[in-house]
Amino acid sequence: MTTTTQCAVLGSGVIGASIAYHLAKAGARVVLIDAAEPAVAPSASWASAGGLRSQGRHGPEQAISIMAAARWRTLEQELDADLGVLLGGHLHVAETEAEEAAVLARVQADRDAGIAIEQVGAREIREIAPDLSAHLRLGAWTPDDGQANPARVAQAFARAAERHGAACLLRSPAQPLVELGRVTGLLLPSGETLRPEHVILAAGAWSIGWLREIGCTLPLRWRGLQMLLSDASPARVSPTVTAVGRNLSLKQSPSGGIIIGGRWFARPVGAAPAVEPIEDHVLRQWAGATAILPDLRNRVLQRSWAGAEAQTLDSMPFIGSLGETGVYLATGFSNHGFQVSPMIGALVADDLLGQKQDLLNPFRPERSGVPDDAWFRFEREPFRN
Ligand SMILES: Cc1cc2nc3c(=O)[nH]c(=O)nc-3n(C[C@H](O)[C@H](O)[C@H](O)COP(=O)(O)OP(=O)(O)OC[C@H]3O[C@@H](n4cnc5c(N)ncnc54)[C@H](O)[C@@H]3O)c2cc1C
The missing domain is CATH 3.50.50.60 (FAD/NAD(P)-binding domain)
Structure with a gap:
């Protein structure tokens, strides 16, 4: 037919x-x-x-990302579904003096592109997310960003x-x-x-x-990226977090577990897109996240997984x-x-x-x-x- x-x-x-x-x-x-x-x-x-991150995007994606950020505010009503949208902001942090220039450059470039972004110092970072490590010096802060499922x-x-x-x-x-x-x-x-x-x-x-x-x-080409999830943490991390000097994305799931990502490669299994986490990467990925959120020292890994994606x-x-x-x-x-x-x-x-x-x-x-x-x-x- x-x-x-x-x-x-x-x-x-x-x-x-x-x-x-x-x-x-x-x-x-x-x-x-x-x-x-x-x-x-x-x-x-x-x-x-x-992660719903409008900051730090490629130039040609910025205008689309700004429009997308507006859509996320009402998408649950539009689709009549619980999408797990939590707009707790996104924080991109510098840990050393040398990394501060990257934060300042991002704030300037994104502001020029019309993104609602602010530079925040150590004190403001602690107000936004008190349980993050005290050594964080400077951040790029986009309060309208967040996460969804x-x-x-x-x-x-x-x-x-x-x-x-x-x-x-x-x-x-x-x-x-x-x-x-x-x-x-x-x-x-x-x-x-x-x-x-x-x-x-x-x-x-x-x-x-x-x-x-x-x-x-x-x-x-296709590649695999891996993710980690901790058990529920008593820490409260409302923004999603990335760091200048680390492969890291960190956020708290609605059930309290810490979701850790950040472009850590997984192992391809066979020729078809199939992937599995790499143990050594799991350890280093977890260690990097612990440097930013110290409570992870008290947590256990609950789950690791990997997915396949296409990259140009x-x-x-x-x-x-x-x-x-x-x-x-x-x-x-x-x-x-x-x-x-x-x-x-x-x-x-x-x-x-x-x-x-x-x-x-x-x-x-x-x-x-x-x-x-x-x-x-x-x-x-x-x-x-
Ligand atoms: C670990 C990881 C973390 C990420 N984190 C973020 C993040 O925090 N923020 C962000 O913005 N983005 C993130 N991304 C990127 C984002 O998730 C992807 O860009 C997006 O999901 C891609 O969606 P897609 O529909 O293109 O592909 P997919 O979701 O891979 O969908 C492809 C679909 O095609 C189907 N298919 C396969 N063969 C056929 C066929 N012959 N005919 C029909 N269908 C077929 C598959 O079954 C699959 O359902 C992340 C990606 C990964 C892997």
Whole structure:
């Protein structure tokens, strides 16, 4: 059987589900397809730290991030779901005099970009988060930032897309049907063929294999990142925290456990995107977090996990039509795609439905003309911390 739909979105993580929701809300006929389900292991939206950080973003992402921050304030009402949104602010700290320059530079650059950011000294840091280590000297403070639960967000976007008429095909890996280098349809495990006007590839780390199937290679690789969770802490840490001199993101979950992330690589297992935490990294990741939140000395590791994500050479996503392939890409969000996901969905929907979005121009796939040697090194670079 052949079915025509306007838009088929591949991948129901926070990016694909948000795109499907915004397309369906705008009146498009949408099918949201996932080889698995929204936000299950080892997808990035399952593993994600869930930080909503508007400070310290790449320049081209700043405007989108500011708009996304406004969306997070009302997203629970909009999607009619408990997304675990806690806007306790974000603090980026300097521990040494030498690190202070990085905080000052971030405050200046972000303020120039229109982000509501302040410089805070040691005393103010203690007022914001009294249980952090007393040695912290200076911070960049964005009071409107915070955290949310990425799995709930992906699932809520998918459910809201369905309420607006989208069909969700889960546990349903779609194979591309290619004619003369162009994807003209999708073959589903049921034997059904879809003939969408637009194929939107938002399959995170799995996008790379899918693109290979249609004969495309881009400067895109997948990698694993690992996360830790402590038992419930009596310390109270309302902001999310990162540090100039450490690979660290730290936040307190609603149940009191401390969630520790910060670009610590996990071990790839096999050729397909599958990953597991590296023990040595667990120890060093925990030690770094303990230096910032001393109560972690009294805590035990409750859980470690790892997720797979797609990364581009410049760590900025690919968003837009991929040449003459008939595929629209929304992938490669690296470790900072969650915060912008509500606005990526909105902008991509407008872009696809005829209102070209200049804000997406810095992310178009055609920017990928990179020197071969740089790409060669990037693809083979060992994931070491
Ligand atoms: C450990 C970790 C911590 C992070 N922390 C933060 C953070 O604090 N703040 C932040 O902003 N960002 C963070 N990120 C980044 C953010 O989580 C990701 O950018 C975002 O989740 C990417 O979502 P996605 O929808 O692109 O991909 P995924 O969530 O990986 O979704 C891809 C989906 O595609 C599906 N799929 C696979 N093959 C197919 C197929 N053939 N057809 C259809 N579907 C298919 C998969 O099953 C999966 O559901 C973090 C990422 C990681 C890994």
